[in-house]
Amino acid sequence: MHRIHSHRVLAEKIHEFWIEAPLVARKYRAGQFVIVRTHEFGERIPLTVVEADANSGRIRLIVQEAGKSTILMCRLQAGEHFLDVVGPLGRATHIENWGNLVAVCGGVGTASLLPIVRAAAAAGNSVYAVIGSRSKDLMILEDEFRAACKEVRVSTDDGTYGIKGFVTDVLRQWIEQGQKFQQAIIVGPVIMMKVAAALTKELAIPALASLNPIMVDGTGMCGGCRVTVHGKTYFACVDGPEFDAHGVDFQELILRNQAYRNLEERALHGLLDKGCQLTAQLEGAKHA
Amino acid sequence: MPDGTAAPKKAKRERVPRVKMAEQAPEKRIHNFEEVPFGYTEEQAIVEANRCLICKRPKCVDGCPVNIDIPKFIAQIRDGDFLGAARTVRATNSLPAVCGRVCPQAEQCEVLCVEGIKHEPVAIGNLERFIADWELAQGQIALPEIPPPTGYRIAVVGSGPAGLTVAGDLAKIGHDVTVFEALHRPSGVLAYGIPEFRLPRPVVKSEIEYIQRLGVKFVYDVVIGVTVTVDELFEQGFHAVFIGTGAGLPRMMNVPGENLVGVYSANEFLTRVNLMGASRDGYDTPVRLAKHTVVVGGGNTAMDAARVSLRVSGNPVTLAYRRSMEEIPARREEIHHAIEEGIKFELLVAPLEVLGDERGQVKAIQCIRMGLGEPDDSGRRRPEPIAGSEFVMECDTVIVAIGNSPNPIIPRNTPGLEVSKWGTVVADEATGATSRPGVYAGGDIVSGAATVILAMGAGRKAATAIHEYLQTLPKP
Ligand SMILES: Cc1cc2nc3c(=O)[nH]c(=O)nc-3n(C[C@H](O)[C@H](O)[C@H](O)COP(=O)(O)OP(=O)(O)OC[C@H]3O[C@@H](n4cnc5c(N)ncnc54)[C@H](O)[C@@H]3O)c2cc1C
Numbered sequence: 001m002h003r004i005h006s007h008r009v010l011a012e013k014i015h016e017f018w019i020e021a022p023l024v025a026r027k028y029r030a031g032q033f034v035i036v037r038t039h040e041f042g043e044r045i046p047l048t049v050v051e052a053d054a055n056s057g058r059i060r061l062i063v064q065e066a067g068k069s070t071i072l073m074c075r076l077q078a079g080e081h082f083l084d085v086v087g088p089l090g091r092a093t094h095i096e097n098w099g100n101l102v103a104v105c106g107g108v109g110t111a112s113l114l115p116i117v118r119a120a121a122a123a124g125n126s127v128y129a130v131i132g133s134r135s136k137d138l139m140i141l142e143d144e145f146r147a148a149c150k151e152v153r154v155s156t157d158d159g160t161y162g163i164k165g166f167v168t169d170v171l172r173q174w175i176e177q178g179q180k181f182q183q184a185i186i187v188g189p190v191i192m193m194k195v196a197a198a199l200t201k202e203l204a205i206p207a208l209a210s211l212n213p214i215m216v217d218g219t220g221m222c223g224g225c226r227v228t229v230h231g232k233t234y235f236a237c238v239d240g241p242e243f244d245a246h247g248v249d250f251q252e253l254i255l256r257n258q259a260y261r262n263l264e265e266r267a268l269h270g271l272l273d274k275g276c277q278l279t280a281q282l283e284g285a286k287h288a
Numbered sequence: 289m290p291d292g293t294a295a296p297k298k299a300k301r302e303r304v305p306r307v308k309m310a311e312q313a314p315e316k317r318i319h320n321f322e323e324v325p326f327g328y329t330e331e332q333a334i335v336e337a338n339r340c341l342i343c344k345r346p347k348c349v350d351g352c353p354v355n356i357d358i359p360k361f362i363a364q365i366r367d368g369d370f371l372g373a374a375r376t377v378r379a380t381n382s383l384p385a386v387c388g389r390v391c392p393q394a395e396q397c398e399v400l401c402v403e404g405i406k407h408e409p410v411a412i413g414n415l416e417r418f419i420a421d422w423e424l425a426q427g428q429i430a431l432p433e434i435p436p437p438t439g440y441r442i443a444v445v446g447s448g449p450a451g452l453t454v455a456g457d458l459a460k461i462g463h464d465v466t467v468f469e470a471l472h473r474p475s476g477v478l479a480y481g482i483p484e485f486r487l488p489r490p491v492v493k494s495e496i497e498y499i500q501r502l503g504v505k506f507v508y509d510v511v512i513g514v515t516v517t518v519d520e521l522f523e524q525g526f527h528a529v530f531i532g533t534g535a536g537l538p539r540m541m542n543v544p545g546e547n548l549v550g551v552y553s554a555n556e557f558l559t560r561v562n563l564m565g566a567s568r569d570g571y572d573t574p575v576r577l578a579k580h581t582v583v584v585g586g587g588n589t590a591m592d593a594a595r596v597s598l599r600v601s602g603n604p605v606t607l608a609y610r611r612s613m614e615e616i617p618a619r620r621e622e623i624h625h626a627i628e629e630g631i632k633f634e635l636l637v638a639p640l641e642v643l644g645d646e647r648g649q650v651k652a653i654q655c656i657r658m659g660l661g662e663p664d665d666s667g668r669r670r671p672e673p674i675a676g677s678e679f680v681m682e683c684d685t686v687i688v689a690i691g692n693s694p695n696p697i698i699p700r701n702t703p704g705l706e707v708s709k710w711g712t713v714v715a716d717e718a719t720g721a722t723s724r725p726g727v728y729a730g731g732d733i734v735s736g737a738a739t740v741i742l743a744m745g746a747g748r749k750a751a752t753a754i755h756e757y758l759q760t761l762p763k764p
C-alpha cells in the first residue's frame with residue numbers, strides 16, 4: 001500500500017500526486033516509469049515518475065484523466081492509498097552532453113519530459129523547450145521548465161497563450177530564426193510525436209521519442225507493449241520507453257493504443273452513467 | 289488358468305480397468321471456468337490404489353523429478369490411511385495439489401509404471417491430486433515441527449514453483465526466507481498462465497498459505513535487478529540468494545503483420561484473463577471478444593490459450609501447429625479436452641503472414657501446409673513447407689504460443705552472473721550453484737521453458753545446496 005502524501009489539480013483533468021514509494025524513489029533515474037494499480041479490480045497502468053525524493057521516499061506522478069482507471073485514480077485523496085506501485089521500470093534516458101537540446105512536448109507528455117530536461121541541464125546541455133497544449137488553462141509545469149531551460153516557447157491550439165498553432169510550427173520558426181539544436185527529445189500524444197519526429201528528420205536533428213504503448217506487466221513478460229522501430233519489434237517496457245524517433249512506426253502505435261477503444265468506452269460510460277455507482281465502486285475498491 | 293502355482297494368486301488380483309475421473313460435460317464447461325475433472329471419491333481412489341503392484345523396485349519413482357515414494361503413498365491410500373499418504377507425498381513435494389493436476393504424468397511417472405507395461409498404468413497423478421485435495425478439505429495442513437531459527441536469511445527471487453519450493457524447504461529447517469515477486473500476486477505461471485479450469489485458484493492459494501505458515505515472507509511489486517539488485521540483497525544482510533525468475537519472455541513468429549491489433553502473445557492473453565480478471569464482471573482490464581481465434585503453437589500454453597479464448601469469446605477457435613499429432617508437446621489430457629470442447633486442429637500448418645484491414649485490425653492469417661522431413665536435433669521429424677500449399681484463414685484474433693525465452697532482467701542487471709548464449713542462467717545441475725558464490729538458480733530461468741515439477745525438482749536440489757553453503761558461513 002502506498003500512501004498518497006498530496007494530491008493537487010494542475011489543470012482540468014490533470015492531477016499531481018506525491019505518493020510514498022521509498023524503494024522506487026531510491027533507485028529512480030530520469031526517463032523511468034512505474035506501474036500502478038489503485039484497487040483490487042484495477043488495471044495495471046504505466047505512469048512516468050516525474051520526480052523522486054529519496055529522503056522522504058516519495059515520488060511525484062502527474063496523471064491525466066483518460067479513461068476509467070485514471071479517472072478512478074484521480075478521485076483518490078491525500079491520506080488514501082495506491083494498492084501497488086512497481087518500478088522504476090524501463091531504461092533511464094541515456095543523457096550525453098549533446099550541446100543544444102530541444103525538448104518538444106505536449107499535453108501530459110510535458111510531465112514525462114520534465115525530469116529529462118532537468119537531467120540534461122545538469123549534465124551541461126543548453127536546454128530549450130517547446131511546450132504545446134490545447135489552450136492556456138491546460139498548460140502545465142511551465143515555471144518548472146523555465147527554471148531548467150535556457151528558453152521556453154509555448155503554443156496553444158486555440159491561440160489563448162503563446163503562438164497559435166502546433167509545437168512543430170514553433171520549432172520550425174525557431175530554426176528558421178537561426179537557432180541550432182544538436183538533439184531533440186519528443187514526448188506527447190502519439191500524433192504529435194509523429195509529426196515532430198518527421199520534422200526533426202527533415203531538419204536532420206537526431207531525436208528520441210518516449211513511447212506510451214498499452215502495457216500490462218511492465219517486465220517484459222507479456223509483449224503487449226510491442227513497438228516497431230526501424231522495422232524491428234521491441235518491447236517498450238524493457239527495451240524503452242525511449243527510441244530513435246526517426247525509426248518509430250507511429251501509425252502502428254496509434255492503432256495499437258486504440259485496441260480497446262470500444263471496450264474502454266463502454267467501461268467509462270458504465271462509470272459515468274451511474275454517477276452514484278462511481279462512489280460505490282470507489283468505496284468498494286478502497287476496502288478490497 | 290488351469291496350470292501353474294501362481295494361478296490362485298493371480299485370480300485374487302482381479303484386473304480392474306484404470307478408474308476414470310468424472311468430468312464436466314464439454315458443452316457445459318465451455319461456458320465456465322470451473323475445473324474440468326471432478327477428482328476421485330474415496331471409494332474410487334481406493335479402487336485405483338488397489339491396481340498398484342506396490343513394486344519392490346518401483347520404476348515410477350525414477351520418473352518423478354522429486355522422487356515421491358509412490359508405492360508407499362498408494363499403499364497408504366489403499367489401506368485408508370489418507371493422512372499418512374498425504375505426509376508421504378508432502379515429504380518430497382510441497383505442491384502436490386498442483387502437480388497431481390498439471391504434471392505431464394504420461395511422460396514422467398506413469399510412463400515407467402510396471403503395471404503399465406501390459407495394461408494401463410496406475411493413475412499416479414489422479415491419486416496424488418486426490419490425496420492433496422483430501423488434505424486441503426480437512427482444513428489447515430498440519431505444519432511440520434520447525435527447528436529454532438538459524439539466523440540465516442535467504443532471498444528468493446520469483447514466486448513460481450521453483451522459488452516456492454526453495455522457500456518452503458529452507459523455512460522448514462529454520463531459515464529466515466523472504467520471497468520477492470515482480471507481480472502483485474504470487475506463484476508465477478500458476479497464477480498468470482495456467483487457467484482456473486485446470487488449476488483452481490483456491491488450490492494455489494492454500495498451497496501459498498501453507499508456505500506462509502512455515503514462516504516465509506512474501507514481498508510483491510519488487511523487480512529484483514531493478515527495484516533492488518542482487519548485490520543490494522547481500523548488502524541488506526541476506527546470506528544467500530535463489531533466482532527462480534522463469535521463462536517469461538514470449539517468442540514471436542517474426543512474420544509480417546505480427547503487431548497488428550488483435551495479435552497477442554499467449555502470455556498477454558492469459559495474463560489479462562487469469563491474473564487481471566479480464567473476463568470477469570467488475571474487473572477493469574479489457575480483453576478482445578474474438579469472433580474467430582487462431583492460436584499458433586502446440587504446447588500446454590497453446591492449449592490453454594485456445595480453451596480460454598473459447599470460454600471468453602464463445603466463438604470458434606482454431607489451433608495451428610506445424611508438426612503432426614505425434615509430435616504435439618502438450619499434455620495428452622489437455623489435447624483430449626481441447627478436442628472434446630470443439631477446438632479445431634489444423635496440423636502441419638505454419639503461419640506466413642497476419643493480414644490486417646485499414647484500421648490495423650487482424651482480418652486473416654495466411655498459412656502454408658507442411659510435410660515431415662528428416663528428424664532434427666530433437667529427434668522429431670523436421671517440418672518442411674510444401675510449395676504452393678498456401679491458404680488463408682479468416683480470423684480477428686491471433687494468439688502466438690510458440691514458446692518463451694528466459695526473462696532477461698536479472699541476467700542484464702547482475703554483474704558476474706554467467707549467462708548462456710540462450711540467455712539462461714548457468715547453474716550446476718546438481719546444486720543450482722551459479723558463477724557467483726551464494727547465488728543459486730533453478731527452474732525455467734536455468735532450463736529454459738520446462739515443467740512445474742522440473743522447476744520444483746531444481747528448487748529442491750538448490751535448497752539442499754544452499755543449506756550446506758550456509759553451514760560454511762560464520763554463525764549469524
Ligand atoms: C511508459 C508510459 C508512461 C506514461 N506516463 C504517463 C504519465 O505520466 N501521465 C499520464 O497521464 N499518462 C501516462 N501514460 C499513459 C497512461 O498509462 C494511460 O493514459 C492510461 O493507461 C489510460 O488508462 P485508462 O483506463 O484511464 O484509460 P483507457 O480507458 O484505457 O484509455 C482512454 C484512452 O486513452 C488511450 N490509451 C490507452 N492506453 C494508453 C496509453 N498507454 N498511452 C496513451 N493512450 C492510451 C486509449 O486509446 C483510449 O482512447 C504513460 C504510458 C506509458 C506507456
Ligand SMILES: Cc1cc2nc3c(=O)[nH]c(=O)nc-3n(C[C@H](O)[C@H](O)[C@H](O)COP(=O)(O)OP(=O)(O)OC[C@H]3O[C@@H](n4cnc5c(N)ncnc54)[C@H](O)[C@@H]3O)c2cc1C
Pocket residue numbers: 390391392445446447448449450451468469470471474475476477478481482510511512513532533534535536558588589590592619695697698730731732733737738739740741743
Ligand atoms: C500457459 C502455460 C501452461 C503451462 N502448463 C503446464 C503444465 O500443464 N504442466 C507443467 O508441468 N508445466 C506447465 N507449464 C510450464 C510451467 O508453468 C513452468 O515450467 C514453471 O512455472 C516454471 O517455474 P519457475 O518457478 O521456474 O518460473 P515461473 O513460474 O515462470 O515463475 C517466475 C516468477 O518470477 C517472477 N519474476 C521474474 N523476474 C523477476 C524479477 N526480476 N524479480 C522478481 N520476480 C521476478 C515472475 O513474475 C514469476 O512470478 C506451463 C506454462 C505456461 C506459460
Ligand code: SF4
Pocket residue numbers: 351352353354355356358381387388391392393396397398412413416741
Ligand atoms: S509429482 Fe508429478 S511426476 Fe511426481 S509422482 Fe506426482 S504426478 Fe508423477
Ligand code: SF4
Pocket residue numbers: 339340341342343346347348349358359362400401402403404410412
Ligand atoms: S511402478 Fe506402477 S505399479 Fe509399480 S509401484 Fe509404481 S505405480 Fe505402482
Ligand code: FES
Pocket residue numbers: 214215216217218219220221222223224225226235236237238
Ligand atoms: S508490458 Fe508486458 S512486456 Fe512490456
